[in-house]
Amino acid sequence: MIEQTEVVVIGAGIAGLTAAYQLGKADDFDVIVLEKEDRVGGRTVRGEHDGFVYARGTEYLGEPEGLLKQLIRKLDLQLREIPSPCDAHWHGGQFYYGEDGIAAMYIEQSSLSDYNRFVQTIQKQADAYVEANEFKPNGKLADLDRMTAREFFQQNGFGDIYQQNFNVAARGLFGASIDEISALSFIPEIAFDYYDTEPISETRAARLNRDRPRRGSEETGTFSFTGGIAEVTLALQNELGHAVRLQSTVTSVQRDGKEFITTYRDARGNLRKVRSLMVVLAVPAPIAAQIAENELTAEQRNLMNRIEYAGYVTISFYTREIVWDGAFDLAVEDGHFFTDVYDATWIQRQYDSSVRNRNDSIFTVYIAPRSYKDRSVLNMSDQALLESSMADLKKVFGANIETKITGQTVLRFPYAYPVMTPGAYARLRQLNDLNARNDGLFLAGDYMIYPTFEAAVDSGGLAAELAQEYYDETYED
Numbered sequence: 001m002i003e004q005t006e007v008v009v010i011g012a013g014i015a016g017l018t019a020a021y022q023l024g025k026a027d028d029f030d031v032i033v034l035e036k037e038d039r040v041g042g043r044t045v046r047g048e049h050d051g052f053v054y055a056r057g058t059e060y061l062g063e064p065e066g067l068l069k070q071l072i073r074k075l076d077l078q079l080r081e082i083p084s085p086c087d088a089h090w091h092g093g094q095f096y097y098g099e100d101g102i103a104a105m106y107i108e109q110s111s112l113s114d115y116n117r118f119v120q121t122i123q124k125q126a127d128a129y130v131e132a133n134e135f136k137p138n139g140k141l142a143d144l145d146r147m148t149a150r151e152f153f154q155q156n157g158f159g160d161i162y163q164q165n166f167n168v169a170a171r172g173l174f175g176a177s178i179d180e181i182s183a184l185s186f187i188p189e190i191a192f193d194y195y196d197t198e199p200i201s202e203t204r205a206a207r208l209n210r211d212r213p214r215r216g217s218e219e220t221g222t223f224s225f226t227g228g229i230a231e232v233t234l235a236l237q238n239e240l241g242h243a244v245r246l247q248s249t250v251t252s253v254q255r256d257g258k259e260f261i262t263t264y265r266d267a268r269g270n271l272r273k274v275r276s277l278m279v280v281l282a283v284p285a286p287i288a289a290q291i292a293e294n295e296l297t298a299e300q301r302n303l304m305n306r307i308e309y310a311g312y313v314t315i316s317f318y319t320r321e322i323v324w325d326g327a328f329d330l331a332v333e334d335g336h337f338f339t340d341v342y343d344a345t346w347i348q349r350q351y352d353s354s355v356r357n358r359n360d361s362i363f364t365v366y367i368a369p370r371s372y373k374d375r376s377v378l379n380m381s382d383q384a385l386l387e388s389s390m391a392d393l394k395k396v397f398g399a400n401i402e403t404k405i406t407g408q409t410v411l412r413f414p415y416a417y418p419v420m421t422p423g424a425y426a427r428l429r430q431l432n433d434l435n436a437r438n439d440g441l442f443l444a445g446d447y448m449i450y451p452t453f454e455a456a457v458d459s460g461g462l463a464a465e466l467a468q469e470y471y472d473e474t475y476e477d
């Protein structure tokens, strides 16, 4: 027997859950969500350990706008600003904390005028973000889309310290180096940190606070929830109730007249089929291209097969005493095995009094490849990952760190980030134009817009709008 519904959503990451929520709740369609894993959220993963709730994948957001803002309100979630200092750097054997500390590091390693020029250049380019988000990189923006981030640094005369540090940032944020991502895709991320930064005068440069700043003394414009970003995905799952079917791996989508037959393997290993009027495919591009091989156009498949993914690993270490609480995120200088160390309890400690004064803690290291083409970190054994991480942890935090660790958990992300290689925005535009012309089968996911949580929300919302329009045109007269 073939089950019948109006919409099948494939993948319960944030893109699929958003599409399902919009179609099921706001537009009142009958929806079934099929998810391969035994949990929702995809790359938004939450760990729980002894009263701590912590992020293992998606960590933070900029200030939500648009659909995500509306969802947070509707789901009655409490957005929390991440206390400052949000960022710190470990460079040349020294810690540089917060905005002042990091500025001091750049000024020491380059010059005050170079630093001010860097901030101004990035701010001037920040408008690129807004326009590029509409997938319309014209003129100068099209040049930035074609150029690598390294070429942008070189053309503007930003030397080694900028290239090295932003290479680590690019690897941490996208799993790819500055030689691999387009300047246009990286500038918004850099601008995020420098949007409100004022030029630094000689007098102020001499007085920059190099000590560890008081926690929470500045606004950071960076947000999460006490229980991590997974609060959003879990709340959406809750709203969708039985519509979400876990451990349901979709193997194919086939057209049958105007309708679709989706085949999936359920938790017991049985093959099942659902007939629907529409399908939203919200899985990483290569999986989507394979599942709907016969139903996507050759042009769509061609574009999707050109999207490459970086592999990535995170390890969360449980510790008997606090090892790192200097900032939410510590970026580690180039040449190390991991790019970042997050205090995984930073947000909960601020907003949940039951854990505030605990001595034990959790920190998470983010292990990105040197190049997205290198997928070797995914194939390393847990033991090898731990040994390489420990060697670096000893360099940063001292040899006795090992004695403070009580356990750890390793997580691999084979589809961590769709890489925004040069030309990415031009491809996005084509993919989105084709999606708008589809007959009942719509693509969603961060690869359709930008590799962040909020962009994935927007892509789910866009797919839901397209589905609604298609339904109105096809069935409502």
Ligand SMILES: Cc1cc2nc3c(=O)[nH]c(=O)nc-3n(C[C@H](O)[C@H](O)[C@H](O)COP(=O)(O)OP(=O)(O)OC[C@H]3O[C@@H](n4cnc5c(N)ncnc54)[C@H](O)[C@@H]3O)c2cc1C
Pocket (backbone or CB within 6 Å): 010, 011, 012, 013, 014, 015, 016, 034, 035, 036, 037, 040, 041, 042, 043, 044, 056, 057, 058, 059, 060, 061, 248, 249, 250, 251, 282, 283, 284, 287, 312, 314, 413, 415, 416, 417, 444, 445, 446, 447, 450, 451, 452, 453, 454, 456
């Ligand atoms: C380590 C890491 C840290 C990150 N940190 C941040 C951050 O701090 N801030 C930020 O904004 N973004 C961050 N991101 C990016 C962000 O996580 C993603 O952009 C976003 O979660 C993508 O959502 P999605 O729904 O498009 O895809 P996914 O979350 O990948 O969801 C796809 C879903 O499809 C399911 N699926 C796959 N195949 C099938 C199948 N055959 N049948 C059924 N289901 C299937 C998967 O199991 C998954 O649940 C991070 C990513 C990683 C990897």
